[in-house]
Amino acid sequence: MTENLDRMTSDPLDATxxxxxxxxxxxxxxxxxxxxxxYVEWEDVQQALYDAxxxxxxxxxxxxxxRRT
Incomplete structure (x- = not known):
């Protein structure tokens, strides 16, 4: 039930x-x-971001x- 409430928040990053x-x-x-x-590779950070x-x-x-909104 908590997961359903999380999905209804206005900020999707507040979800579980x-x-x-x-x-x-x-x-x-x-x-x-x-x-x-x-010296962290930018590609590695981007891959982690996509996974997040x-x-x-x-x-x-x-x-x-x-960023457009």
Whole structure:
């Protein structure tokens, strides 16, 4: 029931993400920093972002769409 309430909030980032997908995102981001904390590859950060969006059930272009509004 809580998940249904989360989905009704106006900010989709307030919803509870899929825990498996959220953990995948976190692992990618942590590994990117472990490999070279002085110079993190932008592609690694983008991949983690796409996984985070997926964890929240958001489209890959969510960021671009929000920036337009």
């Amino acid at each position: 993400p899929n825990p498996t997908k959220a953990a995948r995102c976190c692992r990618k981001l942590i590994r990117a920093y472990l490999e070279n904390p002085e 969006l997926d964890a929240f059930g958001l489209a890959p272009d969510y960021i671009e769409m929000e």
